[in-house]
Amino acid sequence: MDLSDLKLRLHRFRNRKLATILTYHSVVDLPLPFGMWNHLPLGQFADQMALLAQEAQVISLQEMARGIAAGTLPQYAVAVTFDDGFRNNFTRAYPVLQKYRIPATIFLSTGYIDGTELFWPERLAYQLMRTPRQSLPTSLFGHLELQTAAERRAAFGTIRTALKTLHPRELQKNIADLEECLGVERREEDPLVQEWLPLTWQDVRAMEADGLVSFGGHTVSHAILSHLGEAEALQEISGCRTALDHHLGHRTTCWAHPNGTRQDFGRGHLEMLAAHTFTTVLTAEPGYVSCRSDLAMLPRMGVHNRMDSRGLMRVLAKPTRPDSGTGECPR
Numbered sequence: 001m002d003l004s005d006l007k008l009r010l011h012r013f014r015n016r017k018l019a020t021i022l023t024y025h026s027v028v029d030l031p032l033p034f035g036m037w038n039h040l041p042l043g044q045f046a047d048q049m050a051l052l053a054q055e056a057q058v059i060s061l062q063e064m065a066r067g068i069a070a071g072t073l074p075q076y077a078v079a080v081t082f083d084d085g086f087r088n089n090f091t092r093a094y095p096v097l098q099k100y101r102i103p104a105t106i107f108l109s110t111g112y113i114d115g116t117e118l119f120w121p122e123r124l125a126y127q128l129m130r131t132p133r134q135s136l137p138t139s140l141f142g143h144l145e146l147q148t149a150a151e152r153r154a155a156f157g158t159i160r161t162a163l164k165t166l167h168p169r170e171l172q173k174n175i176a177d178l179e180e181c182l183g184v185e186r187r188e189e190d191p192l193v194q195e196w197l198p199l200t201w202q203d204v205r206a207m208e209a210d211g212l213v214s215f216g217g218h219t220v221s222h223a224i225l226s227h228l229g230e231a232e233a234l235q236e237i238s239g240c241r242t243a244l245d246h247h248l249g250h251r252t253t254c255w256a257h258p259n260g261t262r263q264d265f266g267r268g269h270l271e272m273l274a275a276h277t278f279t280t281v282l283t284a285e286p287g288y289v290s291c292r293s294d295l296a297m298l299p300r301m302g303v304h305n306r307m308d309s310r311g312l313m314r315v316l317a318k319p320t321r322p323d324s325g326t327g328e329c330p331r
C-alpha cells in the first residue's frame, strides 16, 4: 500500500466522522539494548506528531469528551494520551507537543510521582539489559538464555506476561527475587534509569501551566483493578483522586485503566470511578470513537515502538466500526 492509497483511506475516515484516541507511554532519546513496545524513540515520536499536525485535527481529550456528549464530534478528530507518568513525557515528548501545539492528556499512577522507583516492567528490563549473567534458571519460567539481545528480549516478554497475572503483592515479591538473582545494582546516573524515572509534581504543574497538557488518574500503584479485592480497588481509586486533587489544584474527570482490557476492570470499578467523578474513562480495548460511544468505556489505539508514521496513518485510516478495530498490546 503506497502513501496515496493511505491518504485515500484517510479521506474516507474523515468522512465517517470517527475519532481516534491514541495511547503512548514513554518517549526515549537513547538506543535501548533491546526494544520495548512502550518506549518510542524520540525521532519516531516527532515524526508522528508532525504527521498528526499536518493530517489530523488534534483536540484535547476533554474537547473530545464534550463533543461525544453533545453529539458534535469534529471530523477526523484525534486525541493524544500517555499512560503511567514517565518523566520523559516532560523532557522528551513535551517539547515536541509544544512545537506543534498538540494537546495531550497524561494518566498518572500517582504513587510513583515524585519518587525514584521505576515501574516494575522497567525494573525487570533494567536487570535484563545490564546483567552479566548469560542464563537464568528459574522454577517459574524454566531456563532462560540471556546470551543475545534477542534472548534477553524474549526472556523479558516471558517473565512480564507471567507476572502481569499476579496480585501486586506477589508481583513485587517476584520482581525483588529476580533483581536479587540477576544481581544488577541500580546506578542513578545510568542513562536508562534517568530515562525511565517517573514525573515529578513540579513537572506536572509546569506542563499544566500553558494549558497544553492535562492529567488524569491511572490508580496509585498501577495495579490492575480486577486483581484486587473491593477495598483495595477503592483505595487505588480514592487515593489517586486525593493525590490528583491535591497536586493539580482542580478536579480532573479523566481516568485510564491500567492494562485496560475488558478483563482488567468490572462494573463495580466503573461505579467507584463515577462516585469519584472520573466520568471520562478510557480502556486499552482497540477501537474508534463516535458520538454514540460510552464516555465510561472509551476505546483507544495503542502506538508501539515498531509503528512508524506510515503505520500510524494506517491506524488513523483503518476504522472498521466504532469501538472496534485492531490495536496493540496494552501493558
Ligand SMILES: [Zn+2]
Pocket (backbone or CB within 6 Å): 083, 084, 218, 222, 257, 258, 259, 331
Ligand atoms: Zn499503565
